[in-house]
Every structure is written in C-alpha cells, then in structure tokens.
Amino acid sequence: MDTKKWRMDTSLIHTGQEPCQKTGAVVSAVVPAVAYAFTDAEAAAAVVAGEKEGIYYGRYGNPTIAALEAKIAVLENGEAALGVSSGMAAISGALLAFLKQGDHVICTRDVYGGSYKFLTSLAPRYGIAVDFADCTDLAAVEQAIRPDTRVLYLETPSNPCLTILDIERLSELAHAHGLTVIVDNTFMTPYLQKPLELGADVVVHSATKYLNGHGDVIAGFIVGKREAIQFMRKHIMGDLGQNLNAWDAFLILRGLKTLGLRMRQHCQSAEQIARYLEAHPAIERIYYPGLSSHPQHELAKRQMSGMGGIVSFEVKGGAQAAKSFINALRLAMISFSLGDPETLVQHPASMTHFSIPPEEREAFQITEGLIRLSTGLEDVSDIIEDLEQALRPLVSTVKAGS
Ligand SMILES: Cc1ncc(COP(=O)(O)O)c(C=O)c1O
Structure with missing residues (x-):
C-alpha cells in the first residue's frame, strides 16, 4: 500500500496494518512468540549477524511490535522506530546511544523529573556530565556548549511548565557544533508536532501517555535514522533488556487509531x-x-x-x-x-x-x-x-x- 498519500487520521488507522492474508481478519493478530525457527543454520547466522533482516529472539523485536514500530516511524516521519518498555527506557536508551564516558550533555531546564534524575544520578556514575540551560535563550545554550558536549536534550512543551523551545533554531545551533538533538515529544505526539521535520535527530516518547491513551500500558519509543535505531535495538535495548512486549504493542496499535x-x-x-x-x-x-x-x-x-x-x-x-x-x-x-x-x-x-x-x-x-x-x-x-x-x-x- 502507498502510505505516502495518506493524511494523519488515515495513517493512524491503516499504516502498518493490513488484513491477514490467511483469514482476512481486519485486526492484526498478536504474536506472542519469543523464538523463531530457521530453515537452516546459515539463515540463523545471517540474521544474528545483521546480514539479513529478520526476527530471531523476542528481546530484540517481535512481529506485532515491528508493525507498531513501522507505524510510529511513518507518523514521526523518521527512517525507523524502536519500541521499548517505558518512556524512561526510550530516554535513557537514546542518551546512552549518543553519549559515552567523558561526554557532556546540555539539557533544557524544566524537564520531566525522571529525565532529570537519570541525568544527575545514574549518568554521572558512568562518566557522563550534564548542564541544564535555559533553552529559550539561544545565547545561553551556545555558552553552555563545551568541547566535550555531544547532545542537546530538549522537551517541548516542557513538563510541567509548558515552556516552548524553538526546535528549528536550536537544531541549527546544535548541528553547527556537531551535537545530536534529542526531543521528548510526549506532550504533543506526532499528531501535533513533528520534531524530525523541524531538524531534530531523534525523537523519544513515553507512549504510556497519549499514544496509547488509555492508561493501561507503560511503553516508550525512539525514532531516528535507521542505523542509530539498529544500534539501539541490538546494543542498548537488547543488552539492557528494555524490550516492549507484544500485548502492550497490540494495545498501543488499538489506541493509536483514535489518537x-x-x-x-x-x-x-x-x-x-x-x-x-x-x-x-x-x-x-x-x-x-x-x-x-x-x-x-x-x-x-x-x-x-x-x-x-x-x-x-x-x-x-x-x-x-x-x-x-x-x-x-x-x-x-x-x-x-x-x-x-x-x-x-x-x-x-x-x-x-x-x-x-x-x-x-x-x-x-x-x-x-x-x-x-x-x-x-x-x-x-x-x-x-x-x-x-x-x-x-x-x-x-x-x-x-x-
Ligand atoms: C514528558 C515525559 N517524558 C517521559 C516520561 C516517562 O515515561 P514513562 O513513565 O513511560 O517511563 C514522562 C512520564 O510522566 C513524561 O511526562
């Protein structure tokens, strides 16, 4: 199906979901399988080595989650998306993907308390430094940039004071200094704001909130370039065991239809x-x-x-x-x-x-x-x-x- 021509409300319902080829069922089945069988040893080795696309173990992905990831990537206009176990798994995973020991991150000031806590308590234990800057003031952000700064982390509107940050201008400034821009788009959802189109590199979500929308799932998403998402799937989500599960993915697919x-x-x-x-x-x-x-x-x-x-x-x-x-x-x-x-x-x-x-x-x-x-x-x-x-x-x- 050509998904490009669909408007948002249509895309929310149809993207990534087609009737079952065998039964005609309109609603996709949930696939709870953890293990996937291969025709021969070579095929299994090719998938695990990343030479061939495929799902091989539930901690790295699953067909129900893959359908949801495809939908989220289209909605955010990104190359690829990764479904994870919570908004905090998305935030910590995206930050860990772009930061290593000795790096520095600039974070907007009134940010979700969990993001603040991760950046000020866990990240420093692994040699990552943080400064909070007033990101409504571009000069203040530029002043906070150090030679070891790698990431500009934004949340707009912010939680709880609803401060609005200029994603386009902040991304231009950050890119001029070689930084990766990560935006928490939880409050807006792609229905109201598309940070990647405004120049950000990565979008993170707590899908626990509006994306699922019914208060019965904890989940998160990371959206960005295919290569970065593949790295996070294999080396962050997979290694830390932050995977989403098929049942919750099904509930989010259902919730998204009415977003x-x-x-x-x-x-x-x-x-x-x-x-x-x-x-x-x-x-x-x-x-x-x-x-x-x-x-x-x-x-x-x-x-x-x-x-x-x-x-x-x-x-x-x-x-x-x-x-x-x-x-x-x-x-x-x-x-x-x-x-x-x-x-x-x-x-x-x-x-x-x-x-x-x-x-x-x-x-x-x-x-x-x-x-x-x-x-x-x-x-x-x-x-x-x-x-x-x-x-x-x-x-x-x-x-x-x-
Ligand atoms: C803006 C924002 N980002 C991230 C999170 C964390 O999400 P989760 O509870 O799904 O880990 C929250 C939670 O309230 C939030 O408000």
Whole structure:
C-alpha cells in the first residue's frame, strides 16, 4: 500500500496494518512468540549477524511490535522506530546511544523529573556530565556548549511548565557544533508536532501517555535514522533488556487509531479550561501555550498544530492551598500520569518532580503552588464545574488575606 498519500487520521488507522492474508481478519493478530525457527543454520547466522533482516529472539523485536514500530516511524516521519518498555527506557536508551564516558550533555531546564534524575544520578556514575540551560535563550545554550558536549536534550512543551523551545533554531545551533538533538515529544505526539521535520535527530516518547491513551500500558519509543535505531535495538535495548512486549504493542496499535480524535478533544477542552482558569481570582499564574499571555505563544502557533491537553497553573496561597485544592476535586483524580481519558491532576513539587532539589525546582518555576492538570475526555463543563467547586474555598481565603 502507498502510505505516502495518506493524511494523519488515515495513517493512524491503516499504516502498518493490513488484513491477514490467511483469514482476512481486519485486526492484526498478536504474536506472542519469543523464538523463531530457521530453515537452516546459515539463515540463523545471517540474521544474528545483521546480514539479513529478520526476527530471531523476542528481546530484540517481535512481529506485532515491528508493525507498531513501522507505524510510529511513518507518523514521526523518521527512517525507523524502536519500541521499548517505558518512556524512561526510550530516554535513557537514546542518551546512552549518543553519549559515552567523558561526554557532556546540555539539557533544557524544566524537564520531566525522571529525565532529570537519570541525568544527575545514574549518568554521572558512568562518566557522563550534564548542564541544564535555559533553552529559550539561544545565547545561553551556545555558552553552555563545551568541547566535550555531544547532545542537546530538549522537551517541548516542557513538563510541567509548558515552556516552548524553538526546535528549528536550536537544531541549527546544535548541528553547527556537531551535537545530536534529542526531543521528548510526549506532550504533543506526532499528531501535533513533528520534531524530525523541524531538524531534530531523534525523537523519544513515553507512549504510556497519549499514544496509547488509555492508561493501561507503560511503553516508550525512539525514532531516528535507521542505523542509530539498529544500534539501539541490538546494543542498548537488547543488552539492557528494555524490550516492549507484544500485548502492550497490540494495545498501543488499538489506541493509536483514535489518537486524532482524542488529541483534538484534549486540545479543545484544555483551551476552555485554561481560559476559565486565567480569569479566576484564586489563580496566581497560568501556563498554557494556547493563551496569548504565554511567553512563547507565537512560536507555539508556528511549531505545533495544536496546543495540547496539559494546563499548569499556580494557585494563590502556596503548597497548602495547592494541596487543599486538589484534595477537594471530585471528578479529577490525583495521579502521577497524564494523557488518559480521565482528568488527572498532580502537585509537581511533591509528586512528579520531587527528585529535583527544592532550590533548583524554584529556579525551574516548579513552585509549591503549582498544579499540573491533564485534561481528560469527559464533558468539559463537568471538568470546569469540578474545578470551580474546589477553587471556591480558596477565593474566600484569598479575600480574607487581602
Ligand atoms: C514528558 C515525559 N517524558 C517521559 C516520561 C516517562 O515515561 P514513562 O513513565 O513511560 O517511563 C514522562 C512520564 O510522566 C513524561 O511526562
């Protein structure tokens, strides 16, 4: 089938999936096999040596996962993709593929807490150094580049403050210095942003979030050049045992069919929620790239085809107010994840970004009053009514204090 002419919503359903030649089944079968039989010893040796394409052992790949990888590569417009066991397996795997002992990486400042933790605790044990730079400022990034810098690691929009980074200009700068650019595209998905088309070298995903979209799978993807992906499959994912499994790949293939529908709804509802919160007297600050008050609103409009489903905001009154607000919610659930059908809220300073020391958290704008809300697919009026009833007691406190 010619997949090139398909638009995104069609590609999400058809790419990499054809009816079964034997039974005509429209939905692909799950192949749980770990081992694959060869006609002779030479054929087996050729596959393991990489001289011939083929699947030989479940830790290095599987036909169900291969169909999903082919789809993700097309969606991101990359040469190849690798499905792994989690978003963190994708992030650590991609970083380890391009870094070795004695190398230095520059990372954007407010980054997912797990990525921060990997770069500041595990990577240094293997001789890899990191500096965090304000990547909204190209001069600051250029200043942070050292002779041993090999990678620029970006996340845009960032978790949790939704900072937008200019992938195109940062990639130009990084490439002029010989660096590899890795972008975490979890918040956007290829439906809303395609970093490889903007000049990045590698895209990583937590497929646990929007790509699967139903809160029942932990998975990750790395997308990039075929040679780099082959290296990661054999020498990183394979050696560290970070492989995805066939059942989860099947669930992601199923979830992806509705990615377009889901993302459009997430974006529409998030924008309504952001506008509601922006006008609310109990809210100190709001972060949503779709608002004209967002500092990188113009860049967001150029770089992204939708503003995403995450809204972050600071309530007046700090940690105490933030916690009593989320405790008062009845529909939205307090949870560490995002990108699910359910509206999920969390307090980054004490939950997802707890591993970042308090002084650094403040410097990254992750204050004690900050809340991250992942807009679900419920009726947006119900979500807003829930927010309203939980914010009401804060308004009285704010008034009493002023
Ligand atoms: C932006 C981002 N990247 C990566 C991850 C890690 O994903 P996983 O939990 O699938 O390892 C997360 C998790 O919340 C995330 O928010």
